[in-house]
Amino acid sequence: MLSSPWDAAKHMESAAALAKELHNWREVADFYRKASELYNECGRSQPASDALAKAARALEDAVPEDAIQLYTDACIMLEEDDKEQMAFDLYRAATNVYIKLEKYADAATFLLRWGLAADKCNATNSQCKAYLSAIIVYLYANDFKQAEKCYNDCSQVDAFLRSDQNRCATKLISAYTEGDVEEIKRVAQSSAISNLDHVIIKLARKLPTGDVSALKKANAVQDEEPLDENDLT
Template identity: 55%
Template sequence: MRLFLQRKSQLASDALAKGARVLENVAPEESIQLYIDACDALEEDGKEQMAFDLYRVATSVYIKLEKSQLASDALAKGARVLENVAPEEAIQLYIDACDALEEDGKEQMAFDLYRVATSVYIKLEKYADVEAFLNRDQNHDANRLLSAYTEGDVEEIKRATQSSIISNLDHMIIKLARKLPTGDVSAFKMDAKDQQELLDKDDLT
């Protein structure tokens, strides 16, 4: 019986996705909803990873409609669903969400997504000794760059990005950090309390 229900869920998702493709050009908003429904059907059946491509397709329709915020929201939703079952795919969706905002000139809105993506990356590494990771030069430079953004310190951002470790490290945190804007970052400046929470080494989220 369970196998039958799983098969039925898969068929429902396939049918919804097929209908969504048909509607993409004639009724894009309805198409997006069908894609999301198809994702929901897969998630309810425990097949979250199969929803990866559908979230990206739904987002492409949002982009055509020039609705970058909704596109980013859809990608972030998919990323959250995939965090535990497919963390690498989740990170990619977070990166795509940042890209959607940046292409629309909304770099500052990508900041929170950057933080979430880095936390997923850290979890993905599965460090046996978190303290050892926190003491690494890579983490020090990554935090230095992130701190510069929270303080709105343009000069420190420039110095941090010129670090040899930042320049040469093939590291997801650095790849994400490079996506942050390097111009007017005053909007990132936080009060002392928020900054302390952000840099709390015991809180990797």
């Protein structure tokens, strides 16, 4: 008879490690999830979250969608226990899997979630990096409208508004609006971007991915539209 849920959880982790060696991914996830539940019974959110993260890392290559779900659940566990700072590596890992799967909107959403978590624990630098990273991901996905919206929304946050990351984002958005390819490439080499995570740096260095001259023309047409004096809205 096992003496406690803690001991049982340790046995579940051992079983998961064996299943991993056999490449039995379903059992890997099941055993680690069971271990996580048992750690939770002991009131220990950190090892409970760690168990899910171990499962996610094991499944990343074979079943990436399941890995993302496990990373997400691991984050939720720490968020609910007000331990957001301990989840930073999990936000990063989930974002990287989304990018690998080319699910850029999901990656950006997760980065914004990371920014919110960083805000809660006063990790201003991490918060600003997450916001700039989200803007870069949208630009890489050739979704300027969403990148601009993200930039405007994040700029409502005072800490971001006063940051180097915001100045970098402002230059990027401006260069896109002007259709200035050389300026986009120059900003992508800046120190604010060099200090981001490696996966994001790689995306930034490939900007622009779409036809920015078309964006400039669209903005020019918008500026030239005559004012309708009868339209008072």
